[in-house]
Amino acid sequence: MIILKTYRKRNFFKVQNISFIGLGAMGTPMALNLLKKKYNLFLYDINTKNYKKFYKSKAKICNNYTDLSSKSDVFISMLPDGKALTNLVLGKNGIINFIKKDSTFIDCSSVDYETTLKISDAFTKNSIKFIDAPVSGGVSGAEQATLTIMVGGKKNTYNDAKEILSVLGKNIIYVGKSGSGQIVKACNNMMLGINMIGVSEAFTLASKYGISQKTFFEISSKSSGSSWAMLNHLPIKGIIKTAAANNRFKPGYAAKLILKDLSIAKQMAKKISLNIFMGKKAFDLYNSFCRKDKNNLDYSAIIKSLFKK
């Protein structure tokens, strides 16, 4: 009996009900993958238009935190940034006041690690387990459940959450203490932003010198200049299936989100007086791009800003 009780308490195998918060470009396919695996989902998003893809499913759409929290003891959030996470958890009548003790909150959003530490502390004080579990792999990775997920927090909570995270991704990697998943994510996305600018510059340069972009892709994708950004988010139309360029740069991964990630990396570097020359340059370029009302285009649309007027 005692053994069974411990098993039930520590293992997520029995979890059926999950509350999922934030049904945007990433959250929707992630939630749909959980539904496919027969979890009962309770959904919440401040933008009710995002419920559309769930109307025909068994998922329960919730209008308030009481409905969202009464039947679940696992929560997953997929929000734009640290501000949204703070509002959700610690805002006026925040969700922290509705979640039962011993529940687990998994934040898959990309947020600054200082916000993560604040949220983690607040949950710990309320006896709620918390891990930061930001993801990488883009919308296609979310759809195909091939995301890489980097986890910070208590190892026991990670072990318990692994079964659910394995429904969302392929590589689920424990990093270390709370916030460390977010540190890895910010560093990774700094490389992604720098790579995307490099890909954009190289494709534009080759094309202006008369090289077909298809031929350039054929060669460089098999050469030393290749990168994940090029192979998955090529800023050129009609060469790869997963390019936002095929769809007038509809995100995908919005420029305002990479700007947020570059800003997090910049702040992290500033705090330890580290020069990140390329990271800072990438931040400046995306910053001026977003200021020109391009925030809601895919981040690969940065290629548009390279042409001399």
Ligand code: NAD
């Ligand atoms: P998104 O803007 O499409 O979705 C965010 C959703 O959160 C929106 O539907 C919004 O209405 C909702 N939301 C905001 N505040 C809320 C609140 N208080 N309560 C409930 N819902 C709220 O963003 P996305 O592209 O899905 O990205 C989500 C997170 O994942 C971001 O942190 C992003 O940086 C990260 N990420 C994105 C990608 C990508 O390719 N899009 C890849 C990896 C990681």
